[in-house]
Amino acid sequence: MIQSTKPFVSRGGTELRLEGVTKLYAGTAAVDRLDLTVAQGEFVTLLGASGSGKTTTLMMLAGFTQADSGRISIGGRDVTALPPGKRNLGVVFQNYSLFPHLTVAQNLAFPLEMRKLGRAEIKDAVLRALEIVHLPDKAERYPRELSGGQQQRVALARAIIFHPQALLMDEPLGALDKNLREHMQIEIKRLHASLGATIVFVTHDQEEALTMSNRVAVMDNGKIAQIASPRAIYEEPLNRFVASFIGQSNFLPGKVLGGRGDGFVVQLTTGDKLNCRGPHQPAPGDEVLAVVRPEHIAVYREAQIDGHRKTISGKVVDTLYLGHTIKLEVCLADGTRLMTQSTSAALDGVVPPPGSAVQLDLGSRSIWCIPAVEEAK
Amino acid sequence: MKPRQTGWFVKLCAFFALTYLTVPILVIIPLAINSSDYLRFPPQGISLRWFMTVLESSAWMGSAAVSLQIALTSTLLGVSLSMLAAVALVRARIRFKQAVYALILLPMIVPNIISAIAMFFFFADIQLGSGSLAIIIGHTVLAVPVSVIILCATLQGVDSRLESAALSLGADRFTAFRRITLPLIAPGIASAAIFAFLSSFDELVIALFMASPSTQTLPVRIWNAVLFQLDPTIAAVSTLLILVSALCLVAANTLSMRFKARM
Ligand SMILES: Nc1ncnc2c1ncn2[C@@H]1O[C@H](COP(=O)(O)OP(=O)(O)OP(=O)(O)O)[C@@H](O)[C@H]1O
Ligand SMILES: [Mg+2]
Numbered sequence: 001m002i003q004s005t006k007p008f009v010s011r012g013g014t015e016l017r018l019e020g021v022t023k024l025y026a027g028t029a030a031v032d033r034l035d036l037t038v039a040q041g042e043f044v045t046l047l048g049a050s051g052s053g054k055t056t057t058l059m060m061l062a063g064f065t066q067a068d069s070g071r072i073s074i075g076g077r078d079v080t081a082l083p084p085g086k087r088n089l090g091v092v093f094q095n096y097s098l099f100p101h102l103t104v105a106q107n108l109a110f111p112l113e114m115r116k117l118g119r120a121e122i123k124d125a126v127l128r129a130l131e132i133v134h135l136p137d138k139a140e141r142y143p144r145e146l147s148g149g150q151q152q153r154v155a156l157a158r159a160i161i162f163h164p165q166a167l168l169m170d171e172p173l174g175a176l177d178k179n180l181r182e183h184m185q186i187e188i189k190r191l192h193a194s195l196g197a198t199i200v201f202v203t204h205d206q207e208e209a210l211t212m213s214n215r216v217a218v219m220d221n222g223k224i225a226q227i228a229s230p231r232a233i234y235e236e237p238l239n240r241f242v243a244s245f246i247g248q249s250n251f252l253p254g255k256v257l258g259g260r261g262d263g264f265v266v267q268l269t270t271g272d273k274l275n276c277r278g279p280h281q282p283a284p285g286d287e288v289l290a291v292v293r294p295e296h297i298a299v300y301r302e303a304q305i306d307g308h309r310k311t312i313s314g315k316v317v318d319t320l321y322l323g324h325t326i327k328l329e330v331c332l333a334d335g336t337r338l339m340t341q342s343t344s345a346a347l348d349g350v351v352p353p354p355g356s357a358v359q360l361d362l363g364s365r366s367i368w369c370i371p372a373v374e375e376a377k
Numbered sequence: 378m379k380p381r382q383t384g385w386f387v388k389l390c391a392f393f394a395l396t397y398l399t400v401p402i403l404v405i406i407p408l409a410i411n412s413s414d415y416l417r418f419p420p421q422g423i424s425l426r427w428f429m430t431v432l433e434s435s436a437w438m439g440s441a442a443v444s445l446q447i448a449l450t451s452t453l454l455g456v457s458l459s460m461l462a463a464v465a466l467v468r469a470r471i472r473f474k475q476a477v478y479a480l481i482l483l484p485m486i487v488p489n490i491i492s493a494i495a496m497f498f499f500f501a502d503i504q505l506g507s508g509s510l511a512i513i514i515g516h517t518v519l520a521v522p523v524s525v526i527i528l529c530a531t532l533q534g535v536d537s538r539l540e541s542a543a544l545s546l547g548a549d550r551f552t553a554f555r556r557i558t559l560p561l562i563a564p565g566i567a568s569a570a571i572f573a574f575l576s577s578f579d580e581l582v583i584a585l586f587m588a589s590p591s592t593q594t595l596p597v598r599i600w601n602a603v604l605f606q607l608d609p610t611i612a613a614v615s616t617l618l619i620l621v622s623a624l625c626l627v628a629a630n631t632l633s634m635r636f637k638a639r640m
Binding site for chain 1: 536538539541542543544545546547548549552556557560561
């Protein structure tokens with residue numbers, strides 16, 4: 001495969017910044033005093049439920065939607081009032097938006113013609129861009145003659161061909177089937193690495209967000225609930241929304257007893273004591289929720305004390321056998337219900353029957369805790 | 378999904394409806410290829426002499442030229458205006474959109490005779506009088522509603538995100554329209570033009586009110602001929618007019634089929 005990415009690499013990306021940006025639709029905020037800084041060359045994903053304001057945020061960055069208040073800047077330059085064509089951003093729309101009456105080559109040439117490049121120069125650039133997206137033989141095809149994945153790649157090529165300062169992508173892989181989707185995820189990541197481009201990517205697929213990004217911004221109701229690395233989003237969610245939106249979480253209520261090391265000790269309402277850590281160091285007596293992932297709980301069928309690790313006892317309420325995994329719903333002493341998820345091997349392929357007593361091991365590391373009462377923003 | 382088989386009853390109804398619609402028009406053809414000196418049915422003998430008479434008559438050919446010139450000019454004006462209206466109605470965020478749309482369609486709803494009378498007095502008032510210009514203005518007004526309907530429907534079928542994409546790729550609004558939207562709605566423009574052309578080419582009432590001795594359109598001349606010299610030339614002229622209309626409709630149909638195949 002020819003990899004002539006040279007001319008595209010040198011440009012790199014630029015910083016994007018939204019400051020206190022608000023967009024109102026009929027009085028309600030689709031985007032609410034949003035602050036977001038995407039560093040040069042960074043890949044940031046906006047992840048959120050439908051209607052959380054992802055597209056609106058992206059369209060304000062692109063310039064198609066006017067913010068009601070706040071400031072948007074690209075590379076330090078205020079672009080709040082600049083029309084889309086002057087922002088020099090590559091936009092990939094969810095439906096690709098290829099021009100149906102133009103061939104692939106003409107589609108790719110369009111942004112270059114708008115920039116008044118010479119014919120020979122355009123021809124060169126088109127060929128190079130087609131090589132980058134592995135479609136060198138499709139130049140003379142019309143978009144309708146391409147598969148979904150190929151159209152997607154043409155849209156991508158068209159968005160990068162004019163050396164934009166950043167790439168904005170709105171659910172670019174939404175319409176593709178699973179295999180193609182994974183393939184395109186790899187291609188986009190590769191493109192990100194080779195171009196050093198700043199990318200803002202929108203998706204409502206968590207796995208996609210976690211695998212692709214440098215940082216993930218979880219959006220809820222027009223606000224960013226948390227922005228952090230994929231690992232931090234999963235392991236150290238800031239609040240209940242993020243903890244339950246990304247994967248599954250059990251919330252075990254408890255009270256802080258006091259500090260220990262760089263963490264603190266929490267007594268659950270079941271009476272069990274846990275070593276914990278959290279976003280802030282809480283004061284003794286504070287109410288917290290221990291965030292426990294179902295897949296992080298080891299289930300034993302009889303009481304086991306292993307060194308200084310302690311287990312929590314509970315009763316199986318319901319079971320779900322999925323072959324490779326076994327899910328249990330367990331009721332603790334204080335009535336709290338929690339879900340566990342173990343591999344079939346860990347339970348020796350035996351599903352504990354409902355009503356049977358089990359011991360739950362939350363592992364040796366300290367448990368992540370969030371404040372039980374979230375301060376209103 | 379497989380198209381459902383059409384039942385015999387539906388076919389029969391369709392047959393009668395089509396017969397009802399076309400026979401009165403087609404009856405004119407045997408009258409035109411008549412060799413006798415009078416309008417006779419059934420024809421007495423077959424001959425094309427009446428067609429020759431028409432084609433050799435400077436009066437008829439002059440009227441044809443006038444009609445053509447008026448129809449082409451009012452089509453150009455009407456479609457251009459309609460394009461502006463359609464873009465605003467479909468793409469822009471304007472208030473009272475429905476009301477504006479209804480207002481634009483008004484000339485189609487108001488009887489032509491009313492429009493004709495209104496224009497006649499108005500033109501007299503502003504000293505425009507009668508003649509080609511008056512007829513062109515009148516026909517432009519008639520051409521707008523049908524063109525607006527067609528153009529609005531076509532524009533609605535073009536994804537506005539394509540224009541957004543063009544804008545984000547560095548085009549200004551006008552360039553985005555010219556390079557992306559315009560080619561995509563070209564078939565719609567063509568069919569709007571065909572219908573606008575026909576609405577003028579066939580129109581009698583306004584042309585009759587605004588006609589001056591030197592600007593008699595074909596329908597006006599036919600009207601006068603029917604009143605004063607009923608002979609087979611009229612049938613021949615009518616046949617030629619039907620031919621023009623039929624060709625236009627075939628063209629419009631072909632265009633829309635091409636368009637569907639392309640999308
Ligand atoms: N043009 C508009 N007019 C009125 N309300 C709008 C408009 N665009 C978006 N909204 C509203 O703003 C909110 C955010 O919409 P947005 O499209 O940004 O959501 P999203 O996160 O992209 O959702 P999805 O995942 O479904 O694409 C929604 O409640 C939506 O109804
Ligand atoms: Mg969206």
